[in-house]
Amino acid sequence: DVKVTQSSRYLVKRTGEKVFLECVQDMDHENMFWYRQDPGLGLRLIYFSYDVKMKEKGDIPEGYSVSREKKERFSLILESASTNQTSMYLCASSLRGTLIYYGYTFGSGTRLTVV
Amino acid sequence: AQRVTQPEKLLSVFKGAPVELKCNYSYSGSPELFWYVQYSRQRLQLLLRHISRESIKGFTADLNKGETSFHLKKPFAQEEDSAMYYCALSVETSGSRLTFGEGTQLTVNP
Numbered sequence: 001d002v003k004v005t006q007s008s009r010y011l012v013k014r015t016g017e018k019v020f021l022e023c024v025q026d027m028d029h030e031n032m033f034w035y036r037q038d039p040g041l042g043l044r045l046i047y048f049s050y051d052v053k054m055k056e057k058g059d060i061p062e063g064y065s066v067s068r069e070k071k072e073r074f075s076l077i078l079e080s081a082s083t084n085q086t087s088m089y090l091c092a093s094s095l096r097g098t099l100i101y102y103g104y105t106f107g108s109g110t111r112l113t114v115v
Numbered sequence: 116a117q118r119v120t121q122p123e124k125l126l127s128v129f130k131g132a133p134v135e136l137k138c139n140y141s142y143s144g145s146p147e148l149f150w151y152v153q154y155s156r157q158r159l160q161l162l163l164r165h166i167s168r169e170s171i172k173g174f175t176a177d178l179n180k181g182e183t184s185f186h187l188k189k190p191f192a193q194e195e196d197s198a199m200y201y202c203a204l205s206v207e208t209s210g211s212r213l214t215f216g217e218g219t220q221l222t223v224n225p
Binding site for chain 2: 031033035040041042043044045048050058069090092094096099100101102104106107109110
């Protein structure tokens with residue numbers, strides 16, 4: 001009963017490539033988030049969205065952009081991949097107004113390596 | 116801006132021993148605090164919410180506003196508790212976004 005699906009588990013890209021990471025949720029959640037997970041740094045918020053076509057910068061948006069054309073899909077775009085973007089990327093979603101009750105539902109993550 | 120600090124990157128205990136994972140936060144208002152856990156090769160999942168004052172898998176956590184802490188405790192650790200634990204915080208001005216700590220890798224030895 002997978003609810004948040006990230007399209008790729010592992011991805012290897014070359015420096016300078018444009019990279020798309022896809023996330024789809026089937027729970028009709030309004031809120032969607034992209035984090036990167038690095039050892040010793042924890043999870044850091046890149047971008048988030050509270051509605052279709054809406055996006056807000058998180059704590060580390062530089063080098064990234066996002067797209068939310070449909071409620072269920074939230075895409076993270078690396079405009080020109082660099083080696084310091086090698087990381088585990090986690091997508092999460094939540095139902096509006098329910099964070100304190102149910103928290104986030106996370107995807108399984110995409111481990112991106114930029115060479 | 117709000118911040119969450121987990122001072123221990125690694126914590127190792129023996130089975131049956133008590134365990135405490137520390138979490139400190141910086142925020143002057145009334146935050147919502149959470150603990151998330153990631154077992155090996157599994158997704159990150161919610162473990163505890165401070166609002167519910169619940170015990171999950173034997174773990175409890177108490178919000179101490181005076182010390183701005185939300186430490187996770189279990190009286191008798193089990194091997195299956197070995198995992199990465201993250202403390203997270205939400206504040207009323209940030210909507211539904213969570214701020215996470217650096218994480219603590221707990222290993223429970225047999």
